[in-house]
Each structure stands twice: as C-alpha cells, then as structure tokens.
Amino acid sequence: MRAAINSSLAKTKVALIECPDYDEEIVSRALRQGIDLLGGITRFVRPGEKILLKPNILNGAAPEKCVTTHPSLLKAMGLLGQGNGARVSFGDSPGFGSAQTAAAKSGLAAVAAELGMEQADFNTPAQVSFKEALIAKQLILARGALETDGIISLAKMKTHGFMRITGAVKNQFGCVPGIRKGEYHVKMPRNEHFASMLVDINRYLKPRLYVLDGIMAMEGNGPGSGSPRKMKVLLLSSDPAALDAVFCKLIRLPAPFVPTMKAASESGLGTWADEEIEICGAELSHLVAADFKVIRQPSVPFDRAFPYYLKKWITARPFIDNSLCDNCGVCTEVCPLELKAIQHPADRKNPYPVFDYERCIRCYCCQELCPSGAIDIKRPLLSRIIHR
Ligand code: SF4
Ligand code: SF4
Incomplete structure (x- = not known):
C-alpha cells in the first residue's frame, strides 16, 4: 500500500x-x-x-x-x-x-x-x-x-x-x-x-x-x-x-x-x-474527441540541404486558396527569409501571391498569420501514402 x-x-x-x-x-x-x-x-x-x-x-x-x-x-x-x-x-x-x-x-x-x-x-x-x-x-x-x-x-x-x-x-x-x-x-x-x-x-x-x-x-x-x-x-x-x-x-x-x-x-x-x-x-x-481535426502524422524533419525533389515529395507545403485571399500582403511580410519565399509575381497578371517552394523552409509562418485563412497546408501524395 x-x-x-x-x-x-x-x-x-x-x-x-x-x-x-x-x-x-x-x-x-x-x-x-x-x-x-x-x-x-x-x-x-x-x-x-x-x-x-x-x-x-x-x-x-x-x-x-x-x-x-x-x-x-x-x-x-x-x-x-x-x-x-x-x-x-x-x-x-x-x-x-x-x-x-x-x-x-x-x-x-x-x-x-x-x-x-x-x-x-x-x-x-x-x-x-x-x-x-x-x-x-x-x-x-x-x-x-x-x-x-x-x-x-x-x-x-x-x-x-x-x-x-x-x-x-x-x-x-x-x-x-x-x-x-x-x-x-x-x-x-x-x-x-x-x-x-x-x-x-x-x-x-x-x-x-x-x-x-x-x-x-x-x-x-x-x-x-x-x-x-x-x-x-x-x-x-x-x-x-x-x-x-x-x-x-x-x-x-x-x-x-x-x-x-x-x-x-x-x-x-x-x-x-x-x-x-x-x-x-x-x-x-x-471528454475525448477522437475526431478532432489535426494533422495525424509525425512532423517530417526538414533540412534546407534536402534536394528539391525530397522536399516536394515528403514535406507538407503551404498553398493559397485565392478565393479567400484579399491581397493584404501579410504572408510576404511575415515570411522570415531575406529573399521571400512568397511574393506577388512581378508581372502582376496573377494578382495573388505565389510560393517559391524551392526556397520555402516550411516554417508555416504565412499560414499561421494569414488573417483571411487563405493559406492551408497540403501533404504531398507520398507522405499521405506512407502515413495512411
Ligand atoms: S496573408 Fe493571406 S490574405 Fe493576405 S495576401 Fe497572403 S494569402 Fe492573401
Ligand atoms: S512556409 Fe515559411 S518560408 Fe515558406 S513561404 Fe511561408 S513563411 Fe515563407
């Protein structure tokens, strides 16, 4: 006892x-x-x-x-x-x-x-x-x-x-x-x-x-x-x-x-x-909520030295739903890279910001702070298959 x-x-x-x-x-x-x-x-x-x-x-x-x-x-x-x-x-x-x-x-x-x-x-x-x-x-x-x-x-x-x-x-x-x-x-x-x-x-x-x-x-x-x-x-x-x-x-x-x-x-x-x-x-x-919506897979290690194809196939990436974007520019402002990985394209034909996925370090600051909820995270196909 x-x-x-x-x-x-x-x-x-x-x-x-x-x-x-x-x-x-x-x-x-x-x-x-x-x-x-x-x-x-x-x-x-x-x-x-x-x-x-x-x-x-x-x-x-x-x-x-x-x-x-x-x-x-x-x-x-x-x-x-x-x-x-x-x-x-x-x-x-x-x-x-x-x-x-x-x-x-x-x-x-x-x-x-x-x-x-x-x-x-x-x-x-x-x-x-x-x-x-x-x-x-x-x-x-x-x-x-x-x-x-x-x-x-x-x-x-x-x-x-x-x-x-x-x-x-x-x-x-x-x-x-x-x-x-x-x-x-x-x-x-x-x-x-x-x-x-x-x-x-x-x-x-x-x-x-x-x-x-x-x-x-x-x-x-x-x-x-x-x-x-x-x-x-x-x-x-x-x-x-x-x-x-x-x-x-x-x-x-x-x-x-x-x-x-x-x-x-x-x-x-x-x-x-x-x-x-x-x-x-x-x-x-x-009090359990087993259907709580959360990413149900391990966080994949990310290294800038990874070749682009590896980043592309295994690390989740941010993407923009243009229908929700109001072009406020916050995503570009909060991207921590000196050479931003999300920017408005120079030609302005596309009015919405676009990602440079090769440069992006997958910190998701843009997704976290977008005030319109226009940025979400997409898991690549290979990652979804591995962690199904
Ligand atoms: S922060 Fe969100 S709403 Fe603002 S420009 Fe970027 S994607 Fe569009
Ligand atoms: S995920 Fe991070 S590095 Fe990539 S575009 Fe968004 S803020 Fe920039």
Whole structure:
C-alpha cells in the first residue's frame, strides 16, 4: 500500500477540469478547482511577488474565433493572483503588429484594465545566455518576460502545422518579441531543432504553472485560421510536457508526433510517459474527441540541404486558396527569409501571391498569420501514402 502511495506521489499531476463555457463564475470555479488539485494557489503565487500572466494572443482576434486565450480565464487568474497579494501583469508578443493592438482586439486588454493589470513590455528585446540549453545558448526574449518573479502560462488549445499542436510548451514562443521569432525559424528550420529551442525557452523562463484553455479549442487549420471546437476542458500542470501529453490523449494524437515531447523529456523539462503522469479531476474518457481535426502524422524533419525533389515529395507545403485571399500582403511580410519565399509575381497578371517552394523552409509562418485563412497546408501524395 505504501509503495502505491509513493509511486502516485512521484508522478506528475495534470488536473483535467470540465468547464462547459466561458461564464466568469464557472471559469473561476474550474480554475480554483484545478489549482487546488495541484496543491493550492500558495504553491504558485506569494504575497508581494510580481507575477506575469502569459496568454496566447497570436495576432489578436475576437474571443469567439478561438485564436486567443479567453478573457474570462485571464480575469479569473488575475483575480486569484491579486487575491493572494501579488502584483499581476500580462503580456504576449504577436507574430506581427503591435502587442497593444493585438491585446485590444482579443478582449484581453479590457479585462486587464478592469483589474488594473499592466501590460508588460513585450516589445523590447533582451539577449540572455543559457549555457545549459539544448540548442539555444543565446536567447532573445522580451524584457517583460524577464522582469518578473514568476510566470503563469495561459495557453490556448489549438492545432499547429509545424508542431502539430500549440499547447503549454509552444505558448512561451510568444516571449520572443515580434519579428525576432522569424530569426529562430531561419536558424532552426528542422522541426527537432525548433522543438529543442521551444523547450529551452521554457527551461530558461521556468513558468510555475501552465493552464490550457480548452473550453473552446481550435481544430483544423490552426493556430490562426481553424474552426472552433467545443472541448469543455481546462488543463493545469506545473509540467508542460505532461499537460500537452494529456491534450494529445484528449484528441487521440500519439504524443511522439509532437516534436517538443522528445526534447522535453530528454532535457528534464517534463514527461509524456503514461506511467509518470497522474490525471486528476474529471474522467478523461468522457471528454475525448477522437475526431478532432489535426494533422495525424509525425512532423517530417526538414533540412534546407534536402534536394528539391525530397522536399516536394515528403514535406507538407503551404498553398493559397485565392478565393479567400484579399491581397493584404501579410504572408510576404511575415515570411522570415531575406529573399521571400512568397511574393506577388512581378508581372502582376496573377494578382495573388505565389510560393517559391524551392526556397520555402516550411516554417508555416504565412499560414499561421494569414488573417483571411487563405493559406492551408497540403501533404504531398507520398507522405499521405506512407502515413495512411
Ligand atoms: S496573408 Fe493571406 S490574405 Fe493576405 S495576401 Fe497572403 S494569402 Fe492573401
Ligand atoms: S513561404 Fe511561408 S512556409 Fe515558406 S518560408 Fe515563407 S513563411 Fe515559411
């Protein structure tokens, strides 16, 4: 009996809390329930501390689009932190454009103003050294993410073309200011390198608590243009890999398909092993969405040195549905390559941007940030046959 208790205590806890909608009272109750299962708020917030809440704002969108962390969750966590005597702020850096505008569009700025929470400086970059890093020994991070006593990550449950899902681990990429994110894509186009860098950011910043807003998730063409999907859950843990592993269980996606899992377990950031995770709270089997629309194949390693035919046949590529494109030019702006891999053709006979697939590094920034949902990802035939 004692052995069983000990082994249970040694496991990483993930709280799975059913939460039917974004009613403020209901979200607040669900959040408190989850935090209590993990040891209570005093484990994560102490009086007098400066606590940063890190939602997912991406490029700013109305809450019903399910692109961003819902304002009800920011409010519930803000009140909880303030109630425990902390000075609470919030911040995230969008993929492009101003952090202030994106926060206003998402409804998060209004909630923050109501609570008197400042928006932290996510525009000014600071370089830090991290000698224990797997890959990113020098990190460029937003000043606001560094000048705090502790971070609570408020992630959004969504799909992601490159990393398969964007959950707890991926959320901290928003601590890289603005277009500096593109530099990481250019330096680390291989998915396992990019995943290691995401893990490094988490290991450096050490968020104390990760909360995943899966009340209304995003499936399909995420993380910016997918469809809302009611999942009715909040997930909470101090281990982001374990939390993401439970997200995978909910959508029946094999955890190893998510490239951050391997780097997280090898570096000690967290675990995705079933036998090391204790799910507490709701019964997982009642909340599973096996038909959740997500790319159900491993992320294929990509290397710029690959010959073109290999890229063409095995790596998924972005494509444009011209009927949805309004020629805003964002895709060209956010393409991180100096010589852009998506541009308007010089002759202007075709009014829509076109890809140079030979140059394209398959980072999917254009797909992620196209404001019209005109860019999706197509798997090549060979890849579809292999992973059928
Ligand atoms: S970002 Fe989207 S809508 Fe804008 S030009 Fe590119 S494909 Fe068209
Ligand atoms: S075209 Fe799109 S996927 Fe290709 S490198 Fe540019 S942003 Fe990345």
